[in-house]
Amino acid sequence: MTTPRCIVCTCEDVTETELHEAVEEGYDDLETLKRYTGFATGPCQGKACVVVARRLLARWKGAPEGDLGAITYRPPLVPVPLGALAGDEVEEEPPREEPK
């Protein structure tokens, strides 16, 4: 059996317990909590975990979620191969009128 853990950030394996301990240590805003625990810094870049982390933070601080802000979502929003970024720019033809 797996050790019972409640995972908040599946990418970086950050559990609810770890988040709570970090908040108790004073990392009580989303951005510093992210930097300390690493949540939202994995392959999904926060797509799955920020909403959950914010709700937990609001509950633990007794603050409204709306006051807690967000993290900064940086490009790219999906993994992009380096080769796709290294190509030359080419103008594409405007799309034709008839459906494919």
Place this chain on the structure above:
Amino acid sequence: MASDDARIPEHDRGRPVTLFLDGRPCRAFERETVGAALHASGVRVLMRSIKYHRPRGLFCVQGECASCLVRVDGKPNVRACMVRAEEGMRVESQNAFPSARRDLLGVVDKVYRKGLDVHDRFLRPRLLVPAYHFVIRRMAGFGRIPDSPRARTRPIRLLRPDVVVAGAGAAGLAAAAEAASAGRRVLVLEAGAEPGGFLLHLRRPVAGEDADGPTLARRLAESVRKAGGDLRLATPAVARYPDGVLTALAPQGLLEVHAPALVLANGSQDVPPLFLNNDLPGVLSARGALTLLHRDGVRPGRVAIVVGAGPDADLVRGELEAAGVRVEAVVPEIAAAEGGSGVEAVRLASGARLACDVVVAAAGQSPRPELVQQAGCALRWDEAVGAPVPVVDAEGRTSVPGVWACGEVAGAKDLRAALEEGRRAGRSAAEAGGAAR
């Protein structure tokens, strides 16, 4: 344990192909994703997690959560839920030895029962620190360098439509159809393999329309194309830059879009559930289960527990049952999922245990915040949705000139609202989109 029971017979999945998982052959079909093929064959553990080496598998089934990363034909970190099976494809486990199923380093999860806080570990004795680093560096990271690391450059295609729509769900298609009918050159970018978004999961006649979701999606997509709109599938947005440029990743390479009008209609995604062992293979989000059923034609399991309440939970239960999955119970919450390499049961707060092999979490949706934030839109807190949404006027205009938002990404509460908002935004963007040139 191969089992064809999981595949829904009537589903159009193309010709059979054979792929190899860690060297062992596995039956698949050409229109199945690798994740679906493996799931149908009883392989649910696709990878191990980075720190605790916990078993992981499909969760969102739409390329967003990164729980299904595998190595495909020598390329690391491929989302098994998004790549189609091909004849002879070599799929390998990542972050596990010898395989994701039986990973020796799984002991980490067993040993560090109280958690592993990296901040105060592996610092003493100082003499051992280089040895610690030697081991940790080899265990860290996601995947290994590709077998053939030489990058193949692909041209970046510049497009200059009048209106670009991000998302081909109900709102996006409605917006695109309006703008295209108004004579504008419209480009629609959709991350999925088919247009429709959540419409694809609404298999009964949808309220106010005479057709089911997939039919409505087809009609809307047709009307976009008939009006000359350019609908690009499997093309997720990559970024929206401060100068207004939007980039997206098409199968053939990067698109760089310069358009005076941007309509954000990229919808919402499921909120992950919170309970012990919420990361076990076999725990799927509501959309994940629906995608596995409808897009891939694979039953998530034999016996399901649905965690959640309200219309989403009802929808999921209905679709599961229609596909032959026994829904043991629909409960508002659970204390824990239990299992070794996959879900075997759930434990309720009362202590009662219910056996199952799949848990579907219908914990609500949240609008996707990334593009809205990158576009610089002013936000407001939407209490009903439980998330920030862009401030929009009656025409769907955000606080940023040239940027509209409609549908679930803007907090739309139902399909009717999404379609109406989409039409208004499309009309408004069409008026502005031409003038700005």
